[in-house]
Amino acid sequence: MDTETRTEVEPDAARMIDRVRTIVVRRRDDRVIMGLAGGIADRLGIPDAYVRAAFISLSLAGGAGAVLYLVGTAIAIEGDEEPNPAPQGRQVLALILIFFGLMVFFRGLRLWFGDSWVWSGTLLAFGGAAMWDRTSLFDSSDPAGIAPSRTRIVAGALLLLAGLASFSGSISSIESLGPAITAAALTAAGFMIIFGPWVTSLVRDLNQERRDRIRSDERTEMAAHLHDSVLQTLALIQRTDDPKRMITLARAQERDLRNWLYGTEDGTLVGLRQSLEAMASSVEVTHNVPVDVVVVGDIPLNERNAALVAAAGEATTNAAKHSGAPKVSVFAEVRDDAAEIFVTDQGKGFVLDSIGEDRHGIVDSIMGRMKRQGGEAEISSEPGEGTEVRLTLPRGNQ
Amino acid sequence: MTDINLFLVDDHKLFLTGVETELSEQFPIIGTAGDVDDAIAGIRRTEPTVVLVDVHMPGGGGVAVIKNVLETHPDTRFLALSVSDSPEDVIAMIRAGARGYVTKSISPTELADAVKRVADGDAVFSPRLAGFVLDAFGGAISPVSDPELDQLTPREREVLRLIARGLAYKQVARKLSISIKTVETHVSSVLRKLQLSSRHELARWASDRRIV
Numbered sequence: 001m002d003t004e005t006r007t008e009v010e011p012d013a014a015r016m017i018d019r020v021r022t023i024v025v026r027r028r029d030d031r032v033i034m035g036l037a038g039g040i041a042d043r044l045g046i047p048d049a050y051v052r053a054a055f056i057s058l059s060l061a062g063g064a065g066a067v068l069y070l071v072g073t074a075i076a077i078e079g080d081e082e083p084n085p086a087p088q089g090r091q092v093l094a095l096i097l098i099f100f101g102l103m104v105f106f107r108g109l110r111l112w113f114g115d116s117w118v119w120s121g122t123l124l125a126f127g128g129a130a131m132w133d134r135t136s137l138f139d140s141s142d143p144a145g146i147a148p149s150r151t152r153i154v155a156g157a158l159l160l161l162a163g164l165a166s167f168s169g170s171i172s173s174i175e176s177l178g179p180a181i182t183a184a185a186l187t188a189a190g191f192m193i194i195f196g197p198w199v200t201s202l203v204r205d206l207n208q209e210r211r212d213r214i215r216s217d218e219r220t221e222m223a224a225h226l227h228d229s230v231l232q233t234l235a236l237i238q239r240t241d242d243p244k245r246m247i248t249l250a251r252a253q254e255r256d257l258r259n260w261l262y263g264t265e266d267g268t269l270v271g272l273r274q275s276l277e278a279m280a281s282s283v284e285v286t287h288n289v290p291v292d293v294v295v296v297g298d299i300p301l302n303e304r305n306a307a308l309v310a311a312a313g314e315a316t317t318n319a320a321k322h323s324g325a326p327k328v329s330v331f332a333e334v335r336d337d338a339a340e341i342f343v344t345d346q347g348k349g350f351v352l353d354s355i356g357e358d359r360h361g362i363v364d365s366i367m368g369r370m371k372r373q374g375g376e377a378e379i380s381s382e383p384g385e386g387t388e389v390r391l392t393l394p395r396g397n398q
Numbered sequence: 399m400t401d402i403n404l405f406l407v408d409d410h411k412l413f414l415t416g417v418e419t420e421l422s423e424q425f426p427i428i429g430t431a432g433d434v435d436d437a438i439a440g441i442r443r444t445e446p447t448v449v450l451v452d453v454h455m456p457g458g459g460g461v462a463v464i465k466n467v468l469e470t471h472p473d474t475r476f477l478a479l480s481v482s483d484s485p486e487d488v489i490a491m492i493r494a495g496a497r498g499y500v501t502k503s504i505s506p507t508e509l510a511d512a513v514k515r516v517a518d519g520d521a522v523f524s525p526r527l528a529g530f531v532l533d534a535f536g537g538a539i540s541p542v543s544d545p546e547l548d549q550l551t552p553r554e555r556e557v558l559r560l561i562a563r564g565l566a567y568k569q570v571a572r573k574l575s576i577s578i579k580t581v582e583t584h585v586s587s588v589l590r591k592l593q594l595s596s597r598h599e600l601a602r603w604a605s606d607r608r609i610v
Contacts, residue, residue: 251503290503292525292526292564294525294526294528294529294562294563295529296529296532296533296536296562297533297536326505327564328564329525329563329564331525331529331559331562331563331564333532333559333562342563344563344564344565346564388563
């Protein structure tokens with residue numbers, strides 16, 4: 001309660017401004033002019049459209065509203081607190097009485113543009129405010145707001161009609177304008193006021209809906225991807241007893257997820273690096289042997305490089321299938337003159353001449369692939385010493 | 399090898415426990431920490447021989463741990479251990495002062511070997527780290543300010559290539575007909591270059607390769 005001790009020592013004028021400032025607040029965002037009407041509306045807990053209507057109406061009283069607005073802006077502080085809860089019926093009544101009291105007060109002071117102008121203007125302002133009040137009028141997410149908003153539409157429309165009628169009555173003396181044009185203009189204005197909020201809220205809702213849909217599409221896609229990949233893999237891991245298989249599954253999943261998170265969006269293979277990673281991943285899954293890939297430099301994938309990757313894939317598969325090694329290493333280096341890939345395993349190795357027909361076919365196929373692209377393949381192996389396949393492809397005129 | 403005391407730093411409890419179980423048979427583990435501040439305080443208090451440190455942690459990550467501890471305890475040896483293998487993480491850890499970098503998929507035996515090697519003052523290069531270094535020091539040789547630090551010798555390149563191919567130091571030595579000690583010397587010298595080189599391509603390379 002230190003505010004009380006402070007107000008005692010302060011001069012009266014300053015104290016009054018302080019008091020006023022508890023209500024006169026300028027809003028930081030969603031402003032029309034200076035944010036004064038919005039700030040006051042937040043403080044009083046009523047929709048800002050009505051405060052704005054009050055200022056417009058008071059402005060018709062010899063410009064008093066405009067002067068009040070300027071004075072209010074000058075003394076107002078910038079507020080950023082949450083809007084207060086809506087006032088109770090008694091408080092609303094008090095506010096209405098204050099408003100009309102001010103109007104009559106200004107009328108007494110002869111700050112007045114004439115009864116027909118001011119009162120029809122007031123009717124139009126509040127009718128418009130009732131229609132434009134966005135707080136719950138079209139907010140279908142708030143079911144409680146629907147029922148009162150119907151009555152408000154009717155009330156707003158009646159206010160508008162009354163305003164328009166009294167307005168056209170007041171200007172009917174100026175017959176020279178042409179009654180047809182006046183009627184048409186007034187009707188158009190009425191329609192705009194009545195249907196404007198509906199149209200704007202419709203557009204706003206459509207935009208919001210589109211944003212929501214895009215977001216939910218993304219979420220669905222992510223969920224689908226995680227379901228197809230991570231969740232499936234986790235399920236598989238739970239069902240398997242073989243630690244080796246578990247490791248392979250986890251590694252393949254890790255690689256896949258990494259690619260999905262950081263790789264190209266549609267998963268197309270753009271370079272040697274990525275296609276080697278993909279190759280390694282598929283060998284891992286098929287043969288349950290980890291494949292380590294290290295790539296130095298990178299080149300875009302073309303027909304020749306694809307042949308290189310395919311040859312490396314066969315060598316890797318071969319090593320995974322037959323070497324018995326706990327893992328296979330793939331090392332690729334792209335230099336200015338050539339691309340070179342080593343597929344190495346620390347497995348049991350073999351004597352080149354002694355291998356069976358089936359494996360010979362694979363060796364031939366690796367050699368053949370490389371030769372067709374102008375490259376070469378070299379296989380060195382010794383029993384007990386593991387195997388190394390070296391693939392070289394000159395860069396040529398890339 | 400009981401004279402090697404280990405300290406583990408990782409914010410993933412599960413992983414921390416796993417590594418602890420794997421390594422506690424071979425090394426006394428004198429402390430663990432789950433965040434940067436605990437780690438710095440704990441390492442300063444217990445003064446371990448080797449610290450296994452994770453890269454990504456709230457509060458500055460492994461790099462902050464290494465830098466802070468080395469200020470007061472320059473003899474502490476760090477081995478970076480991480481699930482992340484993006485080049486800029488690797489280079490940042492090494493330049494902060496880690497003597498090696500291995501990924502969390504490493505086998506327990508290999509990890510124990512790596513700890514011993516780091517404790518002996520040698521560097522631990524996984525195949526992937528060797529690949530990164532070749533990549534970073536590769537390319538056209540532009541005018542370099544300090545050839546001693548900013549370039550790799552042909553022999554160092556050869557050693558790194560063989561490591562990148564997945565060969566153990568022993569096999570590298572045999573392949574090049576040199577001793578294991580010489581291989582270790584080469585790798586340590588590459589580590590020094592990696593830590594001290596002012597080669598601006600290193601920074602640019604790491605940022606170019608930023609994959610996020």
